Amino acid sequence: MKTDPRYGYYPWWPENxxxxxxxxxxxxxxxxxxxxxxxTRDGESGPFVILHYGEVRLRVxxxxxxxxxxxxxxxxxxxxxxxxxxxxxxxTAVICERHWDERERGxxxxxxxxxxxIPRWYAAIDLQHVEPPQIRETLRIEPQADDGADAWGIELDxxxxxxx
Numbered sequence: 001m002k003t004d005p006r007y008g009y010y011p012w013w014p015e016n017x018x019x020x021x022x023x024x025x026x027x028x029x030x031x032x033x034x035x036x037x038x039x040t041r042d043g044e045s046g047p048f049v050i051l052h053y054g055e056v057r058l059r060v061x062x063x064x065x066x067x068x069x070x071x072x073x074x075x076x077x078x079x080x081x082x083x084x085x086x087x088x089x090x091x092t093a094v095i096c097e098r099h100w101d102e103r104e105r106g107x108x109x110x111x112x113x114x115x116x117x118i119p120r121w122y123a124a125i126d127l128q129h130v131e132p133p134q135i136r137e138t139l140r141i142e143p144q145a146d147d148g149a150d151a152w153g154i155e156l157d158x159x160x161x162x163x164x
């Protein structure tokens with residue numbers, strides 16, 4: 001029976017010492033825990049469970065964490081910030097942070113637009129998934145040197161040349 005993904009955060013350092021962490025992940029974990037950051041638990045590797053926070057991956061042993069309900073948004077997801085009757089400035093952005101708000105008892109998301117984090121935090125009701133923009137190849141045609149051919153590199157017959 002598959003139980004992952006699960007979501008949770010560490011408002012405290014779970015155990016004395018670092019034995020609950022994979023040895024290669026200790027220094028990274030110390031920069032992220034404790035905090036309200038909500039990790040995604042997704043899979044196992046030997047005695048460790050795998051936690052993700054965007055591109056960051058931690059390997060931890062099963063420990064006491066505060067599990068919270070998931071809402072379907074992950075770090076790196078493209079979203080539209082909805083206006084909601086002018087409560088928000090509408091924009092398209094990428095989720096860059098996901099925290100648990102203890103006071104509101106819910107998840108809050110920070111988004112980034114044009115690689116700059118927006119200071120405001122949003123609830124799931126403020127966001128809607130969108131497809132990321134597609135990069136399209138472009139073709140640019142530039143004039144070439146004048147060597148008897150048309151400036152755009154098109155060979156013209158004498159009858160087609162501009163007499164002026």
